Amino acid sequence: MVEIADKPDGSPATDGEALPLEDFLSGLRIAWRGGEVKPTARAKPAAKRERRRPDPLLAVTAELEEWFEAKPWRTSRELLERQQVKYPGVYPDGLIRTVQRRMKIWRSAQANALVFGPFADAARPAEIVHF
Structure with missing residues (x-):
């Protein structure tokens, strides 16, 4: 991305690894479908289960x-x-x-x-x- 910003005409980098800015921005519309990508993200805790058998007391x-x-x-x-x-x-x-x-x-x-x-x-x- 730095290489794109450094070029005055905004053309993509020549090494093939950097994504063109337009492609990156267009991919943001659907990036949320992949879910949370941060390593600190946690799954929601499961609901507490109810009693499974009658109370013996x-x-x-x-x-x-x-x-x-x-x-x-x-x-x-x-x-x-x-x-x-x-x-x-x-x-x-x-x-x-x-x-x-x-x-x-x-x-x-x-x-x-x-x-x-x-x-x-x-x-x-x-x-x-x-x-």
């Missing part, structure tokens, strides 16, 4: 939450064992991670209430609007 979630609120220092293992004693053979040990995830949400809500007090509902991260 749906029937006892309210009961688990009550137990958690009564004694929040209890571990998820203790809550699951309590469910297993109350309903033998219904809730296997493999549900421990599900109970841990629930407790993480409940603990986060409690911490949010402690920090923000009466304004805890307004300060929830899911409800904060970003401009």
Whole structure:
């Protein structure tokens, strides 16, 4: 391109590698079809997938939450064992991670209430609007 600019008549370079200015400019109209060419470009993140199977703790979630609120220092293992004693053979040990995830949400809500007090509902991260 420098060689084209250096020539007073604007004729293309003689080495055959440089593209004439008119060809370059005409190619800009369709260059967008090739997509992003910068090495820093990233693909859009995939949408978060939804639950793939029914919730195994749906029937006892309210009961688990009550137990958690009564004694929040209890571990998820203790809550699951309590469910297993109350309903033998219904809730296997493999549900421990599900109970841990629930407790993480409940603990986060409690911490949010402690920090923000009466304004805890307004300060929830899911409800904060970003401009």
